Amino acid sequence: MAIRKFKPSSPDKSLGKIKGDIELARFGHLNRLVDDIKDNTAPSEARTLSYPFVWYPESTLIDAGPVYQYPIGMGMGIIPAVTLNTYKVKGVLSYSGSSVISQYLGTIKIIPPANSFGGPILFPGKLTGMVAATEDGIVFDPTLDVTTTPLADGAQMWDIDAAVYNTLYGVKIMMYSYGPADPDTGEINYGLVLEAYGAVPTVDLATALIAYEFEFVSQNTSTITLWWD
Amino acid sequence: MSNTPLFTNPPAPKPVSEKVQEILDASKAKVEAEQAKFIADKN
Numbered sequence A: 001m002a003i004r005k006f007k008p009s010s011p012d013k014s015l016g017k018i019k020g021d022i023e024l025a026r027f028g029h030l031n032r033l034v035d036d037i038k039d040n041t042a043p044s045e046a047r048t049l050s051y052p053f054v055w056y057p058e059s060t061l062i063d064a065g066p067v068y069q070y071p072i073g074m075g076m077g078i079i080p081a082v083t084l085n086t087y088k089v090k091g092v093l094s095y096s097g098s099s100v101i102s103q104y105l106g107t108i109k110i111i112p113p114a115n116s117f118g119g120p121i122l123f124p125g126k127l128t129g130m131v132a133a134t135e136d137g138i139v140f141d142p143t144l145d146v147t148t149t150p151l152a153d154g155a156q157m158w159d160i161d162a163a164v165y166n167t168l169y170g171v172k173i174m175m176y177s178y179g180p181a182d183p184d185t186g187e188i189n190y191g192l193v194l195e196a197y198g199a200v201p202t203v204d205l206a207t208a209l210i211a212y213e214f215e216f217v218s219q220n221t222s223t224i225t226l227w228w229d
Numbered sequence B: 001m002s003n004t005p006l007f008t009n010p011p012a013p014k015p016v017s018e019k020v021q022e023i024l025d026a027s028k029a030k031v032e033a034e035q036a037k038f039i040a041d042k043n
Helices: A021-039 B018-042
Strands: A060-070 A082-097 A100-111 A123-134 A146-150 A156-159 A164-177 A188-198 A206-219 A223-227
Touching: A060 A223, A082 A100, A082 A123, A100 A164, A100 A206, A100 B018, A123 A156, A123 A164, A146 A156, A164 A206, A164 B018, A188 A206, A188 B018
Parallel strands: none
Antiparallel strands: A060 A082, A082 A206, A100 A188, A100 A223, A123 A146, A123 A206, A156 A164, A156 A206, A164 A188
């Protein structure tokens, strides 16, 4: 059965009464997908989707919402329970370089709540991600297998010159402090840096695609932003 | 079928501030030292 394009006829109950730019953009996007699917009815090596795909997304801060309430100052009777929000910094890094990785991902700015009383303003969440590498490295070849490993010790990146996989160790994301809090605003900044080293100390060109998800938790009354310094 | 570049339009690295460059220089030196220790311990 042929797939039909969407027509922005009015009124259309399924789309609501207001047809603004967003709705028109959605029509355009959906109709482009229809064209793409029609043009690719049979699997082929040349099968592609023509809508723009964003490679190499930069770090993005996502507020995933509250996770739980945590009573602080118990026994003091003056501090109510606070809500902790989950935040994630996500991105994909296209790495090419030596076997020593030190990659800046952005700077987290935290303005803690006035009632934090020197307590922790940031709690651990989790650190996840994937390292993807092929035995070619520079050029994508669909006939080659892709090795995917967790972003952790033991991850594999491809050493192009030596034509071997190089195992990563010391994998971590450091939060490098900018120094004391701003005396007026209380602002604190941390530079996020992805660090790792290969088991083989080569200066050859090593390469991998690295997806990372750095999750942390903070009081919902903190103001948190991610910026490029 | 010819190979297709993995990144058809790779973005240029964005410049960073002097503060971040200081952090990265110290970070790289630290990671290099970690790698050297790892290799020394292994041998």
